[in-house]
Amino acid sequence: MNLSRTARATLWATLAGGLAVIYVPLLVVLLNSFNADRTFGWPPAGFTLRWWEAAWNSTGVRDALWTSIQAGLGATAIALVLGTMVAFAIQRHSFFGRDAVSLLIILPIALPGIVTGIALNNAFRTVLEPFGVGLGMFTVIVGHATFCVVTVYNNVLARLRRTGTSLEEASADLGADAFTTFRLVTFPMMRSALLAGGLLAFALSFDEIIVTTFTAGAGVKTLPLWIFENLFRPNQAPVVNVVAAALIVLSVVPIYLAQRLSGGEASTR
Amino acid sequence: MTRTLRRRLAAFLHRHAGVRLSLLLSAPMLWLGVAYLGALAALLVSALWSTDTFTGNLVKEVTWVNFQELLTVEVYRTIALRSVGVAAAVTLIDLVIAFPMAFAMAKLAPPRAQRWLVIAVLTPLWASYLVKAYAWRVMLSADGVLGWGYGLTATIVTLSYLWLPYMILPIYAGLERLPNSLLEAAGDLGARGGRTFRTVVWPLAFPAVIAGSVFTFSLSLGDYITVKIVGGRSQLIGNVVYDNIGAANNLPFAAAVATVPVLIMLVYLAAVRRTGALENL
Numbered sequence: 001m002n003l004s005r006t007a008r009a010t011l012w013a014t015l016a017g018g019l020a021v022i023y024v025p026l027l028v029v030l031l032n033s034f035n036a037d038r039t040f041g042w043p044p045a046g047f048t049l050r051w052w053e054a055a056w057n058s059t060g061v062r063d064a065l066w067t068s069i070q071a072g073l074g075a076t077a078i079a080l081v082l083g084t085m086v087a088f089a090i091q092r093h094s095f096f097g098r099d100a101v102s103l104l105i106i107l108p109i110a111l112p113g114i115v116t117g118i119a120l121n122n123a124f125r126t127v128l129e130p131f132g133v134g135l136g137m138f139t140v141i142v143g144h145a146t147f148c149v150v151t152v153y154n155n156v157l158a159r160l161r162r163t164g165t166s167l168e169e170a171s172a173d174l175g176a177d178a179f180t181t182f183r184l185v186t187f188p189m190m191r192s193a194l195l196a197g198g199l200l201a202f203a204l205s206f207d208e209i210i211v212t213t214f215t216a217g218a219g220v221k222t223l224p225l226w227i228f229e230n231l232f233r234p235n236q237a238p239v240v241n242v243v244a245a246a247l248i249v250l251s252v253v254p255i256y257l258a259q260r261l262s263g264g265e266a267s268t269r
Numbered sequence: 270m271t272r273t274l275r276r277r278l279a280a281f282l283h284r285h286a287g288v289r290l291s292l293l294l295s296a297p298m299l300w301l302g303v304a305y306l307g308a309l310a311a312l313l314v315s316a317l318w319s320t321d322t323f324t325g326n327l328v329k330e331v332t333w334v335n336f337q338e339l340l341t342v343e344v345y346r347t348i349a350l351r352s353v354g355v356a357a358a359v360t361l362i363d364l365v366i367a368f369p370m371a372f373a374m375a376k377l378a379p380p381r382a383q384r385w386l387v388i389a390v391l392t393p394l395w396a397s398y399l400v401k402a403y404a405w406r407v408m409l410s411a412d413g414v415l416g417w418g419y420g421l422t423a424t425i426v427t428l429s430y431l432w433l434p435y436m437i438l439p440i441y442a443g444l445e446r447l448p449n450s451l452l453e454a455a456g457d458l459g460a461r462g463g464r465t466f467r468t469v470v471w472p473l474a475f476p477a478v479i480a481g482s483v484f485t486f487s488l489s490l491g492d493y494i495t496v497k498i499v500g501g502r503s504q505l506i507g508n509v510v511y512d513n514i515g516a517a518n519n520l521p522f523a524a525a526v527a528t529v530p531v532l533i534m535l536v537y538l539a540a541v542r543r544t545g546a547l548e549n550l
Contacts, residue, residue: 002456002465011377014369015386021366022393022433025404028414032407040407082297089293093286101294104301112491112534114507115312115527116305118514122315122524123308146305149297177279207397209494214514224399231403231498241407244400251395255388 026248033245038238055242064226071137071212071222072205075144079201080194082145083152091160108147113210116147121214135217143215144208148201155197156190163189192261199254223247316524327520335525345509349529352505355425356489360436360482362429367436367481372470374437375444376452387441390434401431402498409499419501427499428489435484443477444470479541486537490530506530 036046171181209224230236374386405427408414455465493507513523
């Protein structure tokens with residue numbers, strides 16, 4: 001391609017500048033978590049580990065973290081089951097309304113979060129409350145699972161498309177029944193897709209705030225809810241900042257795992 | 270005994286694909302088809318109800334009063350237009366930044382570096398949404414690194430930052446599929462960079478651009494958290510919905526307002542459907 005030298009330089013500069021813009025705010029949060037100044041005056045006057053210690057000892061942070069993990073695990077478990085079932089139905093069968101079903105799976109993340117949030121809030125309050133089930137952990141998990149199904153669905157569907165049915169047919173020809181085939185052939189083939197989908201589902205749930213706002217009752221406080229609540233309290237600012245910094249550091253973990261998953265796959269094939 | 274039962278069940282399932290399909294679809298359809306769609310439908314219906322101004326109770330009679338208020342009251346029209354303006358501005362800013370970045374990634378960077386560049390763009394997506402909005406709150410605050418203060422501009426900047434990777438990745442994928450030979454052919458025929466871009470790159474990458482814009486536009490349109498964090502006193506559609514659910518306890522009106530972003534998105538999707546971009550999502 002005939003690109004002038006200035007055009008090339010401009011493109012490279014935009015790439016470098018864009019990446020810098022993506023990472024600088026995150027680095028500022030990381031740096032500020034050690035900033036000795038309570039109001040994050042810039043540049044930092046000195047550095048301290050005090051805020052990390054305060055965050056570690058904060059019961060509010062610990063409870064919120066535990067709540068988020070529980071909600072994430074619950075939603076992921078449901079999403080794994082439902083997402084796998086739909087993916088099998090869509091990929092292995094053809095039926096009337098198949099496109100509508102695949103659209104339905106995407107709907108909860110395609111609609112603005114606040115629409116899903118108030119729809120579920122309204123439904124929970126009218127349907128569940130007469131039975132004495134108030135808003136709480138259960139409704140949070142239900143809400144999160146609703147929009148987490150799509151991540152598992154996408155991963156399993158892609159895997160099923162790639163693997164085809166020949167191995168399962170071979171297993172059936174050798175006399176294995178449907179359950180044995182699933183246990184020994186189908187499931188092992190899908191394991192890494194389930195892991196990747198589950199990881200995404202957990203991350204999605206762990207980060208979610210809008211649907212959570214409308215499905216959590218007074219007693220349930222996930223980590224995003226805790227952060228949002230304390231964001232506007234000046235005396236909590238250093239602790240909020242440490243939690244934010246810790247979450248930035250932790251976000252490398254799923255990337256690493258995803259790379260390991262895809263890397264391992266390439267080497268076994 | 271249980272063994273033969275299991276084999277017979279397996280054989281039965283093997284023979285009856287319809288039963289297999291209904292079993293597979295049962296739980297997901299109950300969840301998403303009945304419960305979730307039902308909740309959405311109920312929300313739509315309640316947009317046609319009203320609340321008693323004295324008691325705050327629901328009046329379950331069909332009325333268009335919420336939509337009338339939405340269309341006639343000046344404030345709501347302003348907020349709706351402002352939200353669309355913010356979403357459009359964010360989409361435009363992201364496009365201007367993302368396209369050259371994606372182009373450099375897909376066509377200039379050596380193949381080994383491409384993988385790392387994609388990871389570099391993907392990684393911040395895993396960092397919490399709230400943390401990123403918070404980072405901008407700290408940077409924009411009066412004594413922060415940038416110190417620009419809060420407001421509508423701060424909202425647009427922060428939203429553009431949040432959704433930038435959602436624009437880069439589809440465009441990158443689209444440009445990667447674009448064969449280099451086409452660019453070389455254009456060059457051999459004497460076209461310079463600008464002309465190649467206008468006549469070859471842009472038309473072929475356009476569906477990918479649309480795919481990215483669906484993300485940036487819809488994510489900006491429904492947002493109310495970022496506005497609360499860096500928006501100062503400005504309001505978007507999401508805030509109106511939120512305030513009517515919480516403080517005002519007026520579910521019917523909130524439901525009516527919530528249909529606005531959904532309708533705008535449907536119009537947008539219908540408009541871009543012809544470009545074939547939706548198969549790229």
